[in-house]
Amino acid sequence: MSTLIPTVKSGTKKPIESSFNLLPTLPSWFDDILGKGLGTEFMSNFNTGMTLPAVNVIDSDHEFVIDMAVPGLKKSDFDIDIDNHILSIGVESKTEQNEKTENYTRREFGYSSFKRTFAIPESVNVDKIAADYNDGILKIHLPKKEEAKKKPLKKIKIS
Template sequence: MEIAKWTSDIKPKISGFLGKMFGKGDDGLPANVLDSNKAFNIEVALPGLDKKDVKIEVINNYLVISSQKDYSNEEKNANWIRREYGYSSFTRSFRLPESADQDRIDANMKNGILSISVGKKKGYESNIRRIAIA
């Protein structure tokens, strides 16, 4: 008798507008997302990176945060040379909801924390209808 291996790819889901913001390209990079009255605020921990290493773009209604960094280190001594090379990259995408104003996106980075504010469109009312349970 063969025993089947069970695996789960279930990830926690967040409802409402916050759930709509999570999209493709999730490399497991944790992020905090807050839906306030005037904006969506996103915080991403990026330890060891500088703001010049990070790229933020809006592509087809997705807010895309990415970085590619390569490095090398060389030590020389009288009898030996040691060289180390490395490469790291990540991409994290958030699908922007209809209420997001793509022209009002601001970002700053301090102490390894990337903070992004995505303003909401003025006068936008979400189309939410509550259903009564009988």
């Protein structure tokens, strides 16, 4: 059975660590401490300034479906592409506010982004992948090739 495999941000699988390295690296130590102390709801992607949205991957008989809760965005904020069987879902969102009154001027702006990548199994028909965004939920449909679809149960009679 093939499944979608989340990858690291660069779009490659994590390298296998050497067994000679017995001490944890500083970033992994930092992630361990924050992950245990705060819980995942407070973890953010410090490189991009936006919390990484949780993803549900559904494996049905005919397709994989990726569900991602990303409210408050527009369809134009998303950048979804496939390169060498790697599906990338990225978002860049910019906001800007200007307020002028008699005594002061205030200008606030923000920028946030994230990128999630997934290795697409060979069983997916890449040419028919589709996406839709409704009510804050991004759904990406990855239909399976005919030969990969689950066949109905066949009873064999004994002669």
